[in-house]
Amino acid sequence: MLFMLKVFKRPEKGWIFYREMVKEIEKLGLNSIGIVAIISAFTGAVITIQTAYNIENPFLPTYLIGVTARDTILLEFSSTIVALILAGKVGSNIASEIGTMRVTEQIDALEIMGVNSANYLVLPKIVAAMLFNPLLCIMSIAVGITGGWAVGVFTGVISTQDYLDGILYIFIPYYITYAIIKTIAFAFIITSVSSFYGYYVSGGSLEVGQSSTKAVVYSSVIVLLFNLILTQLLLS
Amino acid sequence: MIRVVNVSKAFPDRIVLQNINAEFEKGKTNLIIGRSGSGKTVLMKSIVGLHEVDKGDIYYDDTHFNSLSFNEKKNLRKEVGMLFQGSALFDSATVEENVVYPLDMFTNQTRTEKIERANFCLRRVDMENSNNLYPSELSGGMKKRVAIARAIALNPRYLFCDEPNSGLDPITSILIDELIKEITEEYGITTIVNTHDMNSVMGIGDKIIFIHEGKKWWEGTKEEVLHSENKEFNDFVFASKLAKQIKLGG
Numbered sequence: 148m149l150f151m152l153k154v155f156k157r158p159e160k161g162w163i164f165y166r167e168m169v170k171e172i173e174k175l176g177l178n179s180i181g182i183v184a185i186i187s188a189f190t191g192a193v194i195t196i197q198t199a200y201n202i203e204n205p206f207l208p209t210y211l212i213g214v215t216a217r218d219t220i221l222l223e224f225s226s227t228i229v230a231l232i233l234a235g236k237v238g239s240n241i242a243s244e245i246g247t248m249r250v251t252e253q254i255d256a257l258e259i260m261g262v263n264s265a266n267y268l269v270l271p272k273i274v275a276a277m278l279f280n281p282l283l284c285i286m287s288i289a290v291g292i293t294g295g296w297a298v299g300v301f302t303g304v305i306s307t308q309d310y311l312d313g314i315l316y317i318f319i320p321y322y323i324t325y326a327i328i329k330t331i332a333f334a335f336i337i338t339s340v341s342s343f344y345g346y347y348v349s350g351g352s353l354e355v356g357q358s359s360t361k362a363v364v365y366s367s368v369i370v371l372l373f374n375l376i377l378t379q380l381l382l383s
Numbered sequence: 384m385i386r387v388v389n390v391s392k393a394f395p396d397r398i399v400l401q402n403i404n405a406e407f408e409k410g411k412t413n414l415i416i417g418r419s420g421s422g423k424t425v426l427m428k429s430i431v432g433l434h435e436v437d438k439g440d441i442y443y444d445d446t447h448f449n450s451l452s453f454n455e456k457k458n459l460r461k462e463v464g465m466l467f468q469g470s471a472l473f474d475s476a477t478v479e480e481n482v483v484y485p486l487d488m489f490t491n492q493t494r495t496e497k498i499e500r501a502n503f504c505l506r507r508v509d510m511e512n513s514n515n516l517y518p519s520e521l522s523g524g525m526k527k528r529v530a531i532a533r534a535i536a537l538n539p540r541y542l543f544c545d546e547p548n549s550g551l552d553p554i555t556s557i558l559i560d561e562l563i564k565e566i567t568e569e570y571g572i573t574t575i576v577n578t579h580d581m582n583s584v585m586g587i588g589d590k591i592i593f594i595h596e597g598k599k600w601w602e603g604t605k606e607e608v609l610h611s612e613n614k615e616f617n618d619f620v621f622a623s624k625l626a627k628q629i630k631l632g633g
Contacts, residue, residue, distance in 0.1 A: 163488065252469055255471065259433070260460060260461070261456075261459075
């Protein structure tokens with residue numbers, strides 16, 4: 148709590164905050180596009196194939212494959228599963244970066260200069276992730292659905308027309324809002340929890356590694372807990 | 384001038400400092416010496432406010448540091464430069480960015496003025512033409528020089544150096560020591576150096592304070608070192624055979 152109070156102070160200089168935030172968007176966001184795209188494409192493909200094999204019933208229309216792929220990707224994969232992936236990638240990156248700064252006295256150097264180190268180091272990461280992760284989520288939805296379509300058509304389990312019919316069948320736009328709200332909340336959790344574990348590390352490289360592991364584990368667990376809470380709140 | 388009065392500090396498992404009294408004079412290189420674990424780094428970190436003291440008072444000139452508010456301490460720290468044991472340069476920033484950083488944070492100078500100031504500080508520590516290098520590309524001595532350039536970028540009134548010679552060869556150590564002394568005298572800074580390097584003690588020690596097991600045991604100048612009668616101090620200073628021979632020789 149005290150840590151977050153330090154983080155959410157007004158930045159010393161607006162333009163420095165903006166500069167750091169742009170750097171973080173590149174580091175935490177743009178550099179995650181590749182991994183998110185690959186995992187989304189393959190997961191979309193697997194969902195499509197698995198659904199197709201599980202509804203091999205002549206009485207069930209094939210467009211249900213598209214419906215299932217869409218809803219699975221929209222409601223759970225692109226927000227929660229992508230958040231768990233980012234908790235691993237971004238969370239460990241943040242905790243080890245800040246942790247290393249702590250044990251090499253770089254944070255002390257900032258404090259000696261009169262800089263609010265928590266605010267300077269952590270706030271740009273939180274804001275950058277909360278701004279950019281929704282874009283990653285939207286990209287993941289698009290790539291996942293496209294991956295499902297490509298593999299569905301390639302393996303012959305569904306035609307393009309049936310897949311598109313399924314994607315558009317009783318489409319509820321609110322599901323996109325729901326996914327984005329969850330993504331923003333998870334972005335906050337991942338960056339703040341990981342920063343906390345990095346900021347309060349003491350010791351040497353061993354402890355930095357341990358804090359990095361803790362950051363991933365705790366942010367993943369908190370993401371799952373809040374997934375439950377937010378789903379109940381937003382969909383009930 | 385910096386003054387510490389009856390400063391004590393304990394951690395949950397041990398007492399680190401006990402009733403330390405000392406005066407660190409302006410324009411002089413004030414040394415805190417002692418064995419590893421004697422409490423000298425804790426004393427320095429207490430003086431700069433990285434540790435809260437349990438008891439006692441710290442004065443920066445006439446300002447009572449302990450009673451300052453968070454923002455007042457923040458303002459005072461703009462007049463403080465610190466050289467850390469491991470240099471503490473920002474890994475992700477170039478040499479120039481490291482030196483410009485405090486200017487970015489606390490001045491409204493134009494970009495050109497800041498670069499000029501950074502270049503001046505880098506020239507002062509013989510590190511010109513290294514602006515675009517990253518800390519990982521520098522040797523230990525070069526890192527210390529850049530850290531000194533960053534520490535003096537804002538024209539500090541107080542300079543703290545925590546074991547500036549650790550990890551350096553004897554020749555580079557002497558160069559760093561001389562640089563600290565020159566800068567201290569040139570700009571009239573109150574400089575406090577933590578060290579257990581006897582070359583530093585005899586080379587730049589205008590005023591020396593010896594800390595042993597959390598207490599101050601001896602105080603004097605480098606000229607007075609050879610004539611000290613304090614057993615603990617002599618055991619530390621004249622630990623080697625060569626040093627003992629020098630002491631006996633006069």
